[in-house]
Amino acid sequence: MLDRVALVTGASRGIGRAIALHLAAAGHPVAVNYRSRSDAADEVVATISAGGGRATAVAADVGDADAVTEMVDEIGETLGSISILVNNAGITDDDLLLRMKPGAWDRVIQTNLSSAYLCSRAVLRGMLKARWGRIINITSVSGLSGNPGQANYAAAKAGLVGLTKSVAKEVGSRGITANAVAPGFIETDMTDQLGEAVRESALPAIAVGRFGTPEEVASAVGYLASEAAGYVTGQVLVVDGGLAF
Amino acid sequence: MDRAEVEAKMTELLVDELGLDRDKITMSATFEEDLEVDSLGVVELLMALEDNFGVAIPDEEAEAIGTVGQAVDVVMEKLGG
Numbered sequence: 183m184l185d186r187v188a189l190v191t192g193a194s195r196g197i198g199r200a201i202a203l204h205l206a207a208a209g210h211p212v213a214v215n216y217r218s219r220s221d222a223a224d225e226v227v228a229t230i231s232a233g234g235g236r237a238t239a240v241a242a243d244v245g246d247a248d249a250v251t252e253m254v255d256e257i258g259e260t261l262g263s264i265s266i267l268v269n270n271a272g273i274t275d276d277d278l279l280l281r282m283k284p285g286a287w288d289r290v291i292q293t294n295l296s297s298a299y300l301c302s303r304a305v306l307r308g309m310l311k312a313r314w315g316r317i318i319n320i321t322s323v324s325g326l327s328g329n330p331g332q333a334n335y336a337a338a339k340a341g342l343v344g345l346t347k348s349v350a351k352e353v354g355s356r357g358i359t360a361n362a363v364a365p366g367f368i369e370t371d372m373t374d375q376l377g378e379a380v381r382e383s384a385l386p387a388i389a390v391g392r393f394g395t396p397e398e399v400a401s402a403v404g405y406l407a408s409e410a411a412g413y414v415t416g417q418v419l420v421v422d423g424g425l426a427f
Numbered sequence: 428m429d430r431a432e433v434e435a436k437m438t439e440l441l442v443d444e445l446g447l448d449r450d451k452i453t454m455s456a457t458f459e460e461d462l463e464v465d466s467l468g469v470v471e472l473l474m475a476l477e478d479n480f481g482v483a484i485p486d487e488e489a490e491a492i493g494t495v496g497q498a499v500d501v502v503m504e505k506l507g508g
Contacts, residue, residue: 310471311474355465355467
């Protein structure tokens, strides 16, 4: 069981990095996907190796169908067939809808939503044969509640919820589960860009009274990836410290 | 590979990879009704045929497969036999 291979997309930084480290600590060989930051991805691999785990860095733009196919083939050769897929890769390109350029819309939908479709399709064949699999999509409270300035991001994240629930119904009979994790305000480079005023104004709405850590999201993913979560599918696990929205 | 060999191998993979009941598998058995294979099961069947016989079956040809015998026909044709 512990040699079940995991692929985490967008794993060089932030929440993806924490998920990769968490799954590696649980004994899984981990493919650390990244698009541009090879130094950061190498650091994640080195950290896992130093802890006695197995990992490999794989470069791919997960919004590109051919790149995804190549990546999954490469992982199959180096680590083995993928049993756990964490669709985490995500970007923001915020603007009010009235000013949002088509490019900003398309890019965010492609990277945050189409990527999950492409990666899920690419790994399902192996999961079907193994009669075991875990697909975990990292969505966001933005996708559940909406957020001004994030119509593209929220639409992509809401789309992930529909994707998750549909895949769960398609493959549930084959031992494969699909779930989503919806983080709230988490301490990452992405939320660092929010600015102090926005961060301060968000705090009163959070019951726990602080931003979450990437590790707190990773442990929720770890549960959904585990044997113990075999009867949980099609769900959205919100990890937001009790955010009022 | 002659037809008897393809039929035997087909039966094996239906039992081993799709988990079907060996007693129900005949060449005239329909996948959907007699063998109760669902739509995902049909996809799995095509995957199994690709893996075990090394043949790729396009969707439009796959849609015409209704019985085990027809699946054998398609594989035989692809194998050039």
